[in-house]
Amino acid sequence: xxxxxxxxxxxxxxxxxxxxxxxxxxxxxxxxxxxxxxxxxxxxxxxxxxxxxxxxxxxxxxxxxxxxxxxxxxxxxxxxx
Amino acid sequence: xxxxxxxxxxxxxxxxxxxxxxxxxxxxxxxxxxxxxxxxxxxxxxxxxxxxxxxxxxxxxxxxxxxxxxxxxxxxxxxxxxxxxxxxxxxxxxxxxxxxxxxxxxxxxxxxxxxxxxxxxxxxxxxxxxxxxxxxxxxxxxxxxxxxxxxxxxxxxx
Numbered sequence: 001x002x003x004x005x006x007x008x009x010x011x012x013x014x015x016x017x018x019x020x021x022x023x024x025x026x027x028x029x030x031x032x033x034x035x036x037x038x039x040x041x042x043x044x045x046x047x048x049x050x051x052x053x054x055x056x057x058x059x060x061x062x063x064x065x066x067x068x069x070x071x072x073x074x075x076x077x078x079x080x081x
Numbered sequence: 082x083x084x085x086x087x088x089x090x091x092x093x094x095x096x097x098x099x100x101x102x103x104x105x106x107x108x109x110x111x112x113x114x115x116x117x118x119x120x121x122x123x124x125x126x127x128x129x130x131x132x133x134x135x136x137x138x139x140x141x142x143x144x145x146x147x148x149x150x151x152x153x154x155x156x157x158x159x160x161x162x163x164x165x166x167x168x169x170x171x172x173x174x175x176x177x178x179x180x181x182x183x184x185x186x187x188x189x190x191x192x193x194x195x196x197x198x199x200x201x202x203x204x205x206x207x208x209x210x211x212x213x214x215x216x217x218x219x220x221x222x223x224x225x226x227x228x229x230x231x232x233x234x235x236x237x238x239x
Contacts, residue, residue: 006191009222013192015175017110018120021127024109025101028131029094032138039139 093141101134104150108133108157114188115161115181119173133157154193158203161185176222183218190215 112126112133133156137149144152165181176184185204189195190211197215201208 005219005223009187009219010191012175012222013114013188015110016120017106018113018123018126020105020109024105024127024131025098025134028101028134029097029138031131031135032097032141035135035139 089142093138097138097141100137100149104153105130105134108150108153111154111188111192112157112161113174114176114192115157115184117174117177117179117184122173129157129160133160154189154195155203158185158189162204179218179221183214183221186211186214187218187222191219 109123109126109130110120112130113120113123116123116125116129118124118126133153136156137153140152141149161181162185165185176187179187186200189200189203190197195203197208197211201211204211206214
């Protein structure tokens with residue numbers, strides 16, 4: 001495709017610009033702010049969930065104490081009687 | 082903390098407003114070319130641009146030196162590509178004879194001057210395909226009658 005052809009089409013695309021509505025930027029900013037708020041809220045909820053999981057795990061570990069070796073169920077051999 | 086947030090919010094709003102004042106004209110024109118609507122009646126182009134700009138606003142603090150114009154154009158193209166089937170019905174405009182994909186490639190390549198590789202990466206197509214679409218669209222633009230405002234009349238040429 002030659003440059004001349006491209007230039008020709010480029011000129012066809014350079015039609016007069018449509019008028020920009022006065023409130024376009026304001027509306028976009030409002031919508032963007034809403035998007036931002038929703039994002040912040042989602043992040044907070046995620047952190048809250050993480051904290052809850054951590055607390056739940058800590059409570060479970062404190063009650064259950066899974067690191068303690070369970071008492072042996074096998075009786076030692078009886079000797080010396 | 083609250084005060085710092087308020088200051089950042091105000092600064093973002095101010096910078097964004099200045100950006101829109103400078104870039105909206107060109108972006109709206111590109112958007113109107115994409116949706117193939119007449120310049121004076123382009124509700125879909127406005128909606129498309131408002132949505133893309135809203136995303137730019139939300140990402141404003143995380144641009145880190147990236148050009149907001151590039152970011153908005155990218156979002157505009159992505160949104161248009163996702164909803165391309167909405168724009169099948171032609172309403173007018175210079176590019177009404179082209180398919181949505183041809184319009185997208187033509188606007189990015191020729192109107193916006195985005196490099197071929199970059200266009201290909203943005204649209205998720207191989208570069209050769211982008212070149213082929215561009216060539217086809219350009220040929221279609223030149224062969225067809227130049228659509229004036231109003232009904233298109235076929236003029237027989239000797």
